[in-house]
Structure formats: C-alpha cells, structure tokens
Amino acid sequence: MKIMKSVLRRRTFLSGAFAVGLAAAAPFGTASAQEPIKVGLVAALSGQSAKSGEAITRGLSIAIDEINAAGGINGRKIELISRDDESNPGKGLLAARELVQREKVAAMFGGLDTPVSLAIVPFANQSKVPFVGVWAAGTNITRNGAADNYVFRVSAVDAYVGEALVDYAIKHGAKKPGMILINNPWGESNEHALHDALKKHNMTAAGVEKFQDADVDVVPQLTRLKQAGADTLFLVANVAPSSQVVKSLERMGWNVPIVSHWGPAGGRFTELAGPRSADVHFIQTFLFSDKQSAKANDVLAKLKAKYPAIKTLADVTPAVGIANAYDAMHLVGLALKKAGSTDGKAVRDALLAIDKYDGLIKTYEKPFTAQNHDALGPKDYVFAHFVKGEILPLTQ
Amino acid sequence: MLFTSAVITGLGLGAMYGLIALGFHITYTVSNTVNFAQGSAMMVGSVLGFTLMVTYGLPFWVAAPIALAGCAVFGLIVERVLVRPFVERNSDAWLMATVAGGIIVDNIVLFTFGKEPRSLPSPLATNSIEFLGTGVYPLQLIIPVVGLCVAVALQIIFRRTHLGKALLAVVQNRDAARLMGINAKVVVASAFAISTALAGLAGLLIAPLFSVYSDMGTLFGLKAFAVAILGGITSASGVMIAGLLYGVVEALVTAYLGSSYTQIVVFTVIILALALRPNGLLGRAAVNKV
Numbered sequence: 001m002k003i004m005k006s007v008l009r010r011r012t013f014l015s016g017a018f019a020v021g022l023a024a025a026a027p028f029g030t031a032s033a034q035e036p037i038k039v040g041l042v043a044a045l046s047g048q049s050a051k052s053g054e055a056i057t058r059g060l061s062i063a064i065d066e067i068n069a070a071g072g073i074n075g076r077k078i079e080l081i082s083r084d085d086e087s088n089p090g091k092g093l094l095a096a097r098e099l100v101q102r103e104k105v106a107a108m109f110g111g112l113d114t115p116v117s118l119a120i121v122p123f124a125n126q127s128k129v130p131f132v133g134v135w136a137a138g139t140n141i142t143r144n145g146a147a148d149n150y151v152f153r154v155s156a157v158d159a160y161v162g163e164a165l166v167d168y169a170i171k172h173g174a175k176k177p178g179m180i181l182i183n184n185p186w187g188e189s190n191e192h193a194l195h196d197a198l199k200k201h202n203m204t205a206a207g208v209e210k211f212q213d214a215d216v217d218v219v220p221q222l223t224r225l226k227q228a229g230a231d232t233l234f235l236v237a238n239v240a241p242s243s244q245v246v247k248s249l250e251r252m253g254w255n256v257p258i259v260s261h262w263g264p265a266g267g268r269f270t271e272l273a274g275p276r277s278a279d280v281h282f283i284q285t286f287l288f289s290d291k292q293s294a295k296a297n298d299v300l301a302k303l304k305a306k307y308p309a310i311k312t313l314a315d316v317t318p319a320v321g322i323a324n325a326y327d328a329m330h331l332v333g334l335a336l337k338k339a340g341s342t343d344g345k346a347v348r349d350a351l352l353a354i355d356k357y358d359g360l361i362k363t364y365e366k367p368f369t370a371q372n373h374d375a376l377g378p379k380d381y382v383f384a385h386f387v388k389g390e391i392l393p394l395t396q
Numbered sequence: 397m398l399f400t401s402a403v404i405t406g407l408g409l410g411a412m413y414g415l416i417a418l419g420f421h422i423t424y425t426v427s428n429t430v431n432f433a434q435g436s437a438m439m440v441g442s443v444l445g446f447t448l449m450v451t452y453g454l455p456f457w458v459a460a461p462i463a464l465a466g467c468a469v470f471g472l473i474v475e476r477v478l479v480r481p482f483v484e485r486n487s488d489a490w491l492m493a494t495v496a497g498g499i500i501v502d503n504i505v506l507f508t509f510g511k512e513p514r515s516l517p518s519p520l521a522t523n524s525i526e527f528l529g530t531g532v533y534p535l536q537l538i539i540p541v542v543g544l545c546v547a548v549a550l551q552i553i554f555r556r557t558h559l560g561k562a563l564l565a566v567v568q569n570r571d572a573a574r575l576m577g578i579n580a581k582v583v584v585a586s587a588f589a590i591s592t593a594l595a596g597l598a599g600l601l602i603a604p605l606f607s608v609y610s611d612m613g614t615l616f617g618l619k620a621f622a623v624a625i626l627g628g629i630t631s632a633s634g635v636m637i638a639g640l641l642y643g644v645v646e647a648l649v650t651a652y653l654g655s656s657y658t659q660i661v662v663f664t665v666i667i668l669a670l671a672l673r674p675n676g677l678l679g680r681a682a683v684n685k686v
Binding site (some may be wrong): 209210212216223243247250251267268271 | 398402412506514522524532602609611616650654
C-alpha cells in the first residue's frame, strides 16, 4: 500500500519539479516586484474529508480575488498553491516542506485534520513560516509550547468548544453528561477540554467512550454510557462516524440529547444519520443563514458567481470552512501589506500587530497577541442543527 | 442487555468478516493465492448497489444480482491481470499486485463515485425492532443467517457438485485434472469470481448499516484476512465460525472493558489462538512434500 502511494507521490513530485522549472524559466526579464506572493494550503483535497478542502479553497480564493482586484499586496498579486494531505500526517508534513522549501510560500494555511496540523506545527516554527489554521480545532496546535510560535488560527479551539458544549448542555438540563469520542488526537484534545470545562461546574462525566472511524455499530459503547446514567452525550467525530453514533442510538431507542462538536457539519449528515439527525446540536463559527450582513451576502454572491455548482445555501455547507479561510486570508493579506516583505518573522510580527479587521465572521479587534494566537473565542460560536440537508441556527 | 446487544452486534459484524474471509478461503483452496483486494470488492458491491438502487432507482431484486455480477467480473479481472501472469512465472508478486489493484479501484471509485460518504437506505434497517430486550434492525439478524447459509452451501458445493469436485480435483493435482478434461484455468477464474461476489454480498448487506464510500472496505479486508487465518484458511466452516467468534469477542471486549482496549485485546487473542493452533481453529496442517 505504502509503496504504491510513494510511487504516486514521486510522480507528482517530479511533475511539480518540472512545473517549477518552467515557472523559473519563464519570468526572466520581468520586474521582481510583479512576481506573485505565494501562499500555501495543506488540506484534505481527496478522501472522506475532501469537501472540507473544497470549502477552504473556495474561501481562500474569494479573499485572494478581492485582494488582487484591489491592487494586490503593494502591487504584487497573491497566488494560492494547494497540496493534498489525504488526511495523513506524514503526507501533510511532506507537503508543507515542499511548499516552504521549494515554493517559498510566505504563509501556509491548514486543513480539517488535527493530527495533520500537529505534524506540521514543529516544522512551521522551525522554518519560521506563519502557519494559519482555518479548521482543525486541536487546542495544542496554537498552544504548542514553542518559545517562538509561528502558528495562528482562525477557527474553533477545542478548549473553548469544551466550555461552550458544557455550558449549552447545562443550560438544557444536563446533570451527568457522557462522552462518545473518536479515537484519535482530536478526540483526546476534546476529552481534556470537556473534563476541564465540567470541573469548572463541579461536575464529572458519567463515562468516556471512544470509537473508530470504521466502527459500524457503536451500541456497545453507548450501552455502557446509558448504564452509567448519562443524561446527555457529548459527541466528537467527523460526519460518517458521527452518523454511526446517531444510527446506533436510534436502534437502541435511547432518546438522549446530543451536544456535538462540529463534525456533523462536514457532509450529508441528514442522509447518513437518518431521521434523528436534526436532534444533534452542534457548534459552528459561522452560518450564512444566521448572519444576514451585507458582507455575508456579498461573499455569497461572489461564491455563486465563481462556482456555478453553488446554487442554494445547502451547497455552501459547511460554511465554517469558507468563512474561516476567507477571514484568515484577509488577515494574512493585512499582515503581508504591513510587513512589506515575505520574510516569515516580519509577517508573523505583522500578524501580531493587526489592530482591526472588519471580517465576515465578526469585527476582529487585536485578533492575535503574543499570548493568544487564536482569533476566535467562545463568544463567537453558534449552535446549529441539520434540517433537510441545510444547517440552520438554533435559538439558544 | 449489555450482553445480548453485544452478542447481536458481534454476530452481525462477524458474519461480514466471515463472508469476506470465505473469499480468501476459496481462492486459497483452489490456487494457493488470495486476492488482497477483497475489501475493495466489498466496497464495489456497496457502490454498485447504491448506484443502481439510489441513482437509477432499481428495485433490490434487480439491482442485487447486477451488483454481484459486477463484483464477479471484478474478480475475473483480478485473476486474469493481477494473479495469473505472476503465478505462471512462479512469482509471488500477485501478493503486491492484488494490494495495488485494490488501491487503484478505491481511487477510481473516489473520482467517479465522489468523495462524500453516502447512505444506502433499506426497509430492513429503518425501524428497529425489540429483540431479546434490545433494539436491533431486522437486517442485523438476517446477516448472520445469510453468512451461515453461504458457508454451508459452499461446503455442499465443494463436496457434492460437479463444479466443486472439479475445484477439488484441480487442488489435488492440476495436471491430472487437466487430463481428465477439467479446464484448470476456468476453475481458478471462477474461484476468484465467487470470492469477489461473496465480498460484494457482504458489501450489499452492510451498506444500509454503514455508509458507502471509496475506502470503506480497507479495514474490513484486513480483519477478514485475520479471520481467514484464524479459522484455518482451508476450512469453510472454520472460517465462518472464526468470523462470528471474532465479531462477538470484539463486541464483548468493547462492551465490558471499554473501546480503548478492543484492538489490543482482540489481536492478542488472535496471536494466542494461533500459537496454540498454528493451522487455525479447523485448519489442517499443510504437508510439505519434498
């Protein structure tokens, strides 16, 4: 299996090298001021989570179009270079290396998978290239303990999501919540966050159960939680495994409230999870149907114009990927302009010095500080659920 | 309740592993080769089922035979392109070739079928029924029955029918069988077709309980191979029993020890079982003739 993939890898590598050769040969004689500034994306563009990569690409592209239409960064256009990590940490790290060392990107954006982002973090810090997460929520991606931290994020953070999920559950009457978590670093990051958040309310979890991506039946785990007396479930998993949990609950006839991280938003949850899908209340950072601002309408119109496949709001799910990426690209654009160079340290310092940006998700005031590399906080979350394939806000 | 629900879960999953593992058993018995793309064959069954039933709206009784035939054709191609050329040159490279074939098929499906997991609805997996104090879909009860029936049918086919006897004759002595007018090539090819059709059947059965996507078969294929070895790859009933046992142990470990321990405990049990019975539960020792 590995051998086959590495052969494919080598081939893409060679064709990439060929393309770079052509690109290097072509612009002789043109002024270097006109050379585009490259920014990179390492995200899942194939496999189960491919839709997330598509959403991120769309958000970044709309923002890049806007920046370039307004004259670019001090006269230089921005160019996006994307690499597929196939949700595989090793491939993600390889792609990040290639983007930094070969393509010389000024900044990189990350994708949906926390394990992939965690693999890239040490490399980004070491090579001093800003790495901006727009989806993966693992707490220690930005809080990575590096003395010289080049990792930023415009997305949810598990530590805050844990607090938000616990607050929401308590508000809806939870006394003894249980956890059903995917068995990977993302699930673990949330286990810590949820335990910490429960402790703040002097509560403990009824139980913690893990399950695998390919588990067909989660009834045994859920039965354990039921016998432990869980009255609410915290769910953390991507869309396909999340729907296995919902189907298993339906089968058991256990009508327990489900408060979820944003995994279900990543695909056709209504179709996969069946009639009970609307009962899953999950967190989002942005919904086009929630904020009818002029900016939201403008971005939606641009999306429809650029991508004819987008016809209704159901086609821009999950909106978080688009919105986080859009705001992140504009923040990086502001930093590049301010830095006046593509030097990693200058761009990082410029990101920390941004005062205000009127974005799609909110108006960012001092989004990044030396202590806080996360532009979004617990107050920026909204709860939502799926109704007939569309994500609609829930009134809290 | 914990016990019964775990056992029902385990029997359903175990039958899936068993069906795919039977495919390993059949080709190994006939040709001493296995198709490591069995997991992909299962996925092909699910994807064809989804395409015919959901996209084209065909009823199950029309769609299922077409999907199984499609899987059988996949098996024929695997044998002709990925196995036979290597076996004829006394090479073991069919091992890598079938693994690679599976990856290629997974990726072709990724690009044609799409990247998003889809759901194949079934009236047998919509409303749960009460069974021994726990809720189950009727389909979960049907799967183990189908699995056992297939294993028994295979046993009978091998022992009683002309095709079965031809298969066994080829196993015993390829050249003698050929002299008796048995076309060994056709026999081996049909063994591959039957094996992928069985995996496809598993795919059709599991799809309504799971979601349909391009690499859904990978883990099933791996577990099924473990099951085939555990059962003693030369015995159909041994393989099916091993599948059911594997499924039940997996579900019971999850239910009583917690899901963090499932893989560790289950695979430790397999290693121990093989240490005690190196030829599998019902397998016979291979005789190395010198």
